[in-house]
Amino acid sequence: MRIGNRRILIIGAGIGGSAAALALRRAGLEAELYEARSRKGTQYGGCYVLWYAGVLSLARLGLAEKAYACGHQLARLEMCDTRGRVFNSVDMETRGRSLGAVPIAIRRADLLNILYDELGPDGLALNSTFRGMSEDSRGVTATFTDGRTERGAILVGADGLDSRVRAHLHGLEPARYPGYAHWSGIAETDAGAPARLFRILHGNGARFAFFHLGGGRVCWWCVRNAAMTFNLGQGAGTSLTDAVTLADHLAGSIGAISAIRAYERARRSVTLPLMVASRRVGESASWGGLLGPALNAAVLRRIGPKVTGPLLELDARSHAGLSH
Numbered sequence: 001m002r003i004g005n006r007r008i009l010i011i012g013a014g015i016g017g018s019a020a021a022l023a024l025r026r027a028g029l030e031a032e033l034y035e036a037r038s039r040k041g042t043q044y045g046g047c048y049v050l051w052y053a054g055v056l057s058l059a060r061l062g063l064a065e066k067a068y069a070c071g072h073q074l075a076r077l078e079m080c081d082t083r084g085r086v087f088n089s090v091d092m093e094t095r096g097r098s099l100g101a102v103p104i105a106i107r108r109a110d111l112l113n114i115l116y117d118e119l120g121p122d123g124l125a126l127n128s129t130f131r132g133m134s135e136d137s138r139g140v141t142a143t144f145t146d147g148r149t150e151r152g153a154i155l156v157g158a159d160g161l162d163s164r165v166r167a168h169l170h171g172l173e174p175a176r177y178p179g180y181a182h183w184s185g186i187a188e189t190d191a192g193a194p195a196r197l198f199r200i201l202h203g204n205g206a207r208f209a210f211f212h213l214g215g216g217r218v219c220w221w222c223v224r225n226a227a228m229t230f231n232l233g234q235g236a237g238t239s240l241t242d243a244v245t246l247a248d249h250l251a252g253s254i255g256a257i258s259a260i261r262a263y264e265r266a267r268r269s270v271t272l273p274l275m276v277a278s279r280r281v282g283e284s285a286s287w288g289g290l291l292g293p294a295l296n297a298a299v300l301r302r303i304g305p306k307v308t309g310p311l312l313e314l315d316a317r318s319h320a321g322l323s324h
Helices: 015-026 052-060 064-070 092-099 108-119 164-170 235-250 256-285 292-302 304-319
Strands: 007-011 030-034 047-050 076-081 086-091 104-107 130-136 139-144 149-152 154-157 181-187 197-202 206-214 217-224
Touching: 007 015, 007 139, 007 149, 015 030, 015 108, 015 235, 030 149, 047 052, 047 108, 047 235, 052 064, 052 092, 052 235, 052 304, 064 104, 064 108, 076 092, 076 292, 076 304, 086 092, 086 292, 086 304, 092 304, 104 108, 104 206, 130 164, 139 154, 154 164, 197 292, 235 256, 235 304, 256 292, 256 304, 292 304
Parallel strands: 007 030, 007 154, 076 197
Antiparallel strands: 047 104, 076 086, 130 139, 139 149, 181 217, 197 206, 206 217
16 A cells, blocks of 8 residues: 555654654655644653654754753763762763764653644644544544544554554553552752763662753652663653654655555664663662662673663664664
8 A cells, every 4th residue: 555645644642643743744744643632732741861862853853952952961871879889871972972962851841842833833633532443455544532534544653651542453451560669750959969960879679860951950750669661761762763764664655554564673673672671671770688789780880881872872873874
């Protein structure tokens, strides 16, 4: 099937969906973005560190400078014990400049509002709750809870953890609890925290981290017995790179199915190793008891310097066309 009418339906206007709409439109495709909420702007959500690939993707969308303006460039990552003794560190600024993208700390609300501003006042349809879909040899029809239907060549599900699109395709499955508790917040004072530093303190089966957001604000998070998910901090960045990669493949002359399969191969080759590594990092950091912290410290000292930098650069290498 070719992308005959070149119309692509995107369900969900979060970071990934909004970036996908922008990237696809700039590739010459008609991308329609649908959001269940009634309001476009947001002041809610946590904060991100956008690593090299995420910033490179924003640059592809022409939005990196806007993100730098409302975020905070980070120069160094440090992994320490609770007394501040450094196990492992990464010179984020030097490596970022060589890759063309210094990492940014930014609030989710600020990043989302940058994307929404770029989409424009008519860039997405609000009050559009996805109900189901049907497909045939010519494309797909999306149905919404208010009875509307929309027709397109492809439908992209970007509607989050409790995705209705995924449930329609694969059935309802409850989210799998990864076995940890996570707290986070934004302090409206820097409390003496060093600027441009991302520091993670490792304790007895727990971690505490902080980094500046700019404007005198500091983001902090604390994790107890983490075993998966955000341990490499790649979620927002990979969704941005997903968006520009999808646009690259769909803008080509190959058919829609071939383009989607090529996109899947390209992204799985990067995201799967990141997911596996994230699990391993979480498992090590969650070791408690008498020996757990010492073993985790040994891993961070001996193995960390060899693998941390390459893992954080993995998506940037493929995104920027650098060799593995």
